[in-house]
Amino acid sequence: xxxxxxxxxxxxxxxGYGLAQVLRGASVDAAxxxxxxxxxxxxxxxSTLLRVIAGLLxxxxxxLLLDGLxxxxxxxxxxxxxxxxxxxxxxxxxxxxxxxxxxxxGAFLPSAHARAEETIREVFxxxxxxxxxxxxxxxNLSGGERQMLAIGRGLMARPRVLCLDDPFLxxxxxxxxxxxDAIRAVAARGVAVLLAGQHVRRLLRLAHRGYVLEEGRVLxxxxxxxxxxxxxxxxxxxxxxxxxx
Amino acid sequence: MSGKRSGLVAVTALLVLLPAVGLPPxxxxxxxxxxxxxxxxxxxxxxxxxxxxxxxxxxxFGVGAYAAALAAIHGVASWAALAxxxxxxxxxxxxxxxxxxxxxxxxxxLATLACAEIGRGIALNWEWLTGGGAGIVGIPALPGPASSxxxxxxxxxxxxxxxxxxxxxxxxxxxxxxxLAAVREDSERASLxxxxxxxWKLAAFTLSGGLTGAAGGLYAHMVRVVEPDLVFSxxxxxxxxxxxxxGGPRTVLxxxxxxxxxxxxxxxxxxxxxxxxxxxGYALALIAAVLFLPGGLGGLVVRRRRAAP
Numbered sequence: 001x002x003x004x005x006x007x008x009x010x011x012x013x014x015x016g017y018g019l020a021q022v023l024r025g026a027s028v029d030a031a032x033x034x035x036x037x038x039x040x041x042x043x044x045x046x047s048t049l050l051r052v053i054a055g056l057l058x059x060x061x062x063x064l065l066l067d068g069l070x071x072x073x074x075x076x077x078x079x080x081x082x083x084x085x086x087x088x089x090x091x092x093x094x095x096x097x098x099x100x101x102x103x104x105x106g107a108f109l110p111s112a113h114a115r116a117e118e119t120i121r122e123v124f125x126x127x128x129x130x131x132x133x134x135x136x137x138x139x140n141l142s143g144g145e146r147q148m149l150a151i152g153r154g155l156m157a158r159p160r161v162l163c164l165d166d167p168f169l170x171x172x173x174x175x176x177x178x179x180x181d182a183i184r185a186v187a188a189r190g191v192a193v194l195l196a197g198q199h200v201r202r203l204l205r206l207a208h209r210g211y212v213l214e215e216g217r218v219l220x221x222x223x224x225x226x227x228x229x230x231x232x233x234x235x236x237x238x239x240x241x242x243x244x245x
Numbered sequence: 246m247s248g249k250r251s252g253l254v255a256v257t258a259l260l261v262l263l264p265a266v267g268l269p270p271x272x273x274x275x276x277x278x279x280x281x282x283x284x285x286x287x288x289x290x291x292x293x294x295x296x297x298x299x300x301x302x303x304x305x306f307g308v309g310a311y312a313a314a315l316a317a318i319h320g321v322a323s324w325a326a327l328a329x330x331x332x333x334x335x336x337x338x339x340x341x342x343x344x345x346x347x348x349x350x351x352x353x354x355l356a357t358l359a360c361a362e363i364g365r366g367i368a369l370n371w372e373w374l375t376g377g378g379a380g381i382v383g384i385p386a387l388p389g390p391a392s393s394x395x396x397x398x399x400x401x402x403x404x405x406x407x408x409x410x411x412x413x414x415x416x417x418x419x420x421x422x423x424x425l426a427a428v429r430e431d432s433e434r435a436s437l438x439x440x441x442x443x444x445w446k447l448a449a450f451t452l453s454g455g456l457t458g459a460a461g462g463l464y465a466h467m468v469r470v471v472e473p474d475l476v477f478s479x480x481x482x483x484x485x486x487x488x489x490x491x492g493g494p495r496t497v498l499x500x501x502x503x504x505x506x507x508x509x510x511x512x513x514x515x516x517x518x519x520x521x522x523x524x525x526g527y528a529l530a531l532i533a534a535v536l537f538l539p540g541g542l543g544g545l546v547v548r549r550r551r552a553a554p
Contacts, residue, residue: 080439094430109439
């Protein structure tokens with residue numbers, strides 16, 4: 001099977017916070033239309049990896065390629081302008097603004113702004129509850145609705161690459177199913193989706209491929225159903241439990 | 246909404262007619278000063294929209310006053326001197342924004358406070374330009390009918406306030422306002438949506454500085470003298486902050502209404518009754534707003550309207 005060219009490719013990323021080294025040479029990639037899961041115990045570097053990809057944190061070594069072109073150390077707004085959007089953990093909204101204003105903010109970039117009306121209808125088709133709530137303030141949404149709003153806001157930019165940090169955090173099963181369906185629909189349009197999170201089973205059901213990170217490196221990588229059965233995955237997740245106890 | 250609009254038109258018409266009904270010059274001057282303060286409070290709120298709390302609006306007020314005064318004593322027409330004051334205030338705003346690029350919250354507030362002191366220091370020491378501590382005297386009054394000497398300044402102050410409120414109102418619904426609101430709420434998440442916080446903060450500082458500078462230039466023409474301790478006084482930094490906080494900086498009319506109400510109440514009521522303590526009114530208003538009125542008086546109106554079915 002020939003591999004499609006990756007839309008986003010991280011090579012040998014090293015990064016950390018001050019003296020705390022978190023990423024120690026992680027390499028991941030995702031092609032257009034592909035859903036890729038980033039798994040691993042807490043502190044393995046999943047969120048940090050997404051932060052580096054989105055430009056929130058600078059890599060001390062390694063590089064990023066977007067559609068085959070290197071993106072040097074760029075600030076987040078420039079990376080967003082090149083079609084890569086990250087939805088941070090917690091799905092927090094801009095609370096005093098209305099649901100609609102939150103979505104309009106997602107289409108802030110001129111290219112997305114021109115098509116905002118069309119995109120907002122697509123987002124409403126994915127998450128009808130947002131259309132019903134569009135005039136209300138974001139602070140009045142439930143946790144699940146906020147997560148939908150955060151993803152919808154990310155989609156408003158019409159990204160080529162969408163990074164979601166723990167999109168199922170705190171969601172009930174029904175809402176998580178809806179969010180999962182929406183992610184599939186987005187990928188079906190050719191968007192490369194990078195998903196990080198704790199909900200291993202759900203992420204693997206959703207993803208085409210996955211990476212298991214441990215201590216800032218990729219421990220295993222593989223196609224999604226098989227990866228779930230890999231004994232090393234269970235061990236990586238359990239190791240941390242042993243450390244804590 | 247149309248009721249609100251017709252109310253605004255009626256108030257404006259009333260204010261336009263006031264000089265014609267023979268209001269004494271003292272009261273015209275008092276109202277013009279209130280309009281200047283209302284402009285300052287609204288311009289402060291433009292900055293606050295992006296979460297930038299300024300303790301140094303006197304910087305832009307003083308720079309605008311000096312620029313307009315210098316232009317006016319060298320024979321530049323009054324309207325052009327006012328425009329120069331606005332331009333100088335805008336330039337000072339841009340400069341402060343670039344210098345304070347990485348600051349927000351309390352450090353930004355302190356930096357803006359320091360900027361006003363720097364402005365005062367420059368005005369004191371660059372005697373060749375500013376006349377030093379003696380200041381600049383002999384600024385011509387705004388041209389107007391001899392029969393009503395305060396009317397011209399009154400009308401210009403009213404016009405400046407209307408322009409400022411229009412700009413503020415436009416901003417709240419614009420791309421600039423949306424970007425600033427996002428930066429205020431969470432600058433990191435805003436940056437992920439393609440918003441470069443520095444660009445929009447710079448725009449807000451420039452706009453706020455320009456409006457404040459225009460008010461400074463007008464004030465120079467009203468009192469016809471500028472001195473470092475007068476126009477760089479911390480009063481012009483604190484008054485907009487207090488008035489906007491009381492009025493509610495997230496509402497378009499709140500800051501201006503609070504400025505006019507608070508200033509007139511102090512000058513017409515507190516000053517005659519308890520002359521020694523009249524400044525206390527501002528302090529009490531600020532304390533009351535911070536303790537009991539999150540969002541200010543304007544916020545109260547908005548909440549009530551939202552709560553109504």
